Amino acid sequence: MKMGIDALEKCxxxxxxxxxxxxxxENRLRGxxxxxxxxxxxxxxNVIDEAAR
Structure with missing residues (x-):
């Protein structure tokens, strides 16, 4: 079965x-x-505001 590039990227x-x-x-289960x-x-x-300065 052939997959197009778009389908492959989506996968x-x-x-x-x-x-x-x-x-x-896994992290949640570990607490x-x-x-x-x-x-x-x-x-x-905050990150966006800092980057805009």
């Missing part, structure tokens, strides 16, 4: 996302704390 992106989600879940959406939003806004 690769999905595999990368799956790996990231598995890592997050490692993550960031809430609000915390992540604040962190990103």
């Amino acid at each position: 690769e992106q999905m595999l990368q996302l799956q790996e990231m989600l598995l890592e997050v879940e 490692k704390r993550g960031h809430s959406i609000e915390e992540a939003d604040e962190i990103l806004r």
Whole structure:
């Protein structure tokens, strides 16, 4: 079966996302704390503000 470049790239992106989600879940099970959406939003806004200076 042949896959087009777009389909192959999409498949690769999905595999990368799956790996990231598995890592997050493993960290959660180990008790490692993550960031809430609000915390992540604040962190990103601060980084963007710093980069704009």
